[in-house]
Amino acid sequence: MPHNTSPLVIRRVGRSPRYRRNRAGGLRTGTMIGVLVVAVSFAVAIALGVSWIASDSPTVGAGAAPASGSGVESSVFGADDGVIPDAEPAGVDSDLPAIARLDPALLDALRQASDAASVDGQPIEVTSGWRSVAYQEELFAEAVVTYGSEEAAREFVSSPTQSKHVTGEAVDIGPLDAQLWLMEHGYEYGLCQTYANERWHFELATTPGGQCPDMRMDAAGDWS
Numbered sequence: 559m560p561h562n563t564s565p566l567v568i569r570r571v572g573r574s575p576r577y578r579r580n581r582a583g584g585l586r587t588g589t590m591i592g593v594l595v596v597a598v599s600f601a602v603a604i605a606l607g608v609s610w611i612a613s614d615s616p617t618v619g620a621g622a623a624p625a626s627g628s629g630v631e632s633s634v635f636g637a638d639d640g641v642i643p644d645a646e647p648a649g650v651d652s653d654l655p656a657i658a659r660l661d662p663a664l665l666d667a668l669r670q671a672s673d674a675a676s677v678d679g680q681p682i683e684v685t686s687g688w689r690s691v692a693y694q695e696e697l698f699a700e701a702v703v704t705y706g707s708e709e710a711a712r713e714f715v716s717s718p719t720q721s722k723h724v725t726g727e728a729v730d731i732g733p734l735d736a737q738l739w740l741m742e743h744g745y746e747y748g749l750c751q752t753y754a755n756e757r758w759h760f761e762l763a764t765t766p767g768g769q770c771p772d773m774r775m776d777a778a779g780d781w782s
């Protein structure tokens with residue numbers, strides 16, 4: 559930059575006379591401070607970004623393998639406890655107890671939504687629905703092992719006394735395209751995603767066409 563334009567710039571931004579007297583050094587110092595501020599801002603942003611990704615990764619991991627839990631098929635729990643095999647998601651008309659024991663109003667809404675989703679080419683599959691208390695206890699125990707503590711596990715799996723799956727008032731659906739379809743259209747049938755960290759988990763939470771309530775951050779019950 560030509561030297562003679564610097565005083566103009568300095569006057570325009572209203573630097574102090576003392577600063578102007580020492581304009582060459584002042585400018586360099588100002589530039590250095592500016593660079594430092596930018597660098598520190600970037601560092602903070604990167605650190606925040608990394609920690610955000612780190613804190614989000616359990617969610618992403620859980621998204622790839624929803625709380626319905628692999629390995630459960632080999633345990634003592636079966637269809638009568640609400641198990642749906644990971645490899646065979648159920649249709650909304652399935653006779654499996656996981657579907658048949660859902661709250662009738664939820665099941666009715668889910669079937670209507672499924673019809674519309676199928677027309678849109680996004681058939682809805684149920685990966686988990688009603689669960690027995692014993693099965694929910696098993697899933698919670700597995701989550702404690704996976705996440706290291708009951709407190710951490712509660713963010714992803716509700717305890718048997720709190721789970722809407724045990725009362726038949728919640729469904730986990732797949733695949734991803736159907737989840738996205740339901741996130742957009744579910745409210746038309748009263749179906750809402752209720753946990754921000756579980757895009758597969760839906761409950762009957764509003765009237766058809768109504769507004770879905772604010773999502774809780776996670777199954778631990780924190781409100782976002």
Ligand SMILES: [Zn+2]
Binds near residue numbers: 723729730
């Ligand atoms: Zn769920």
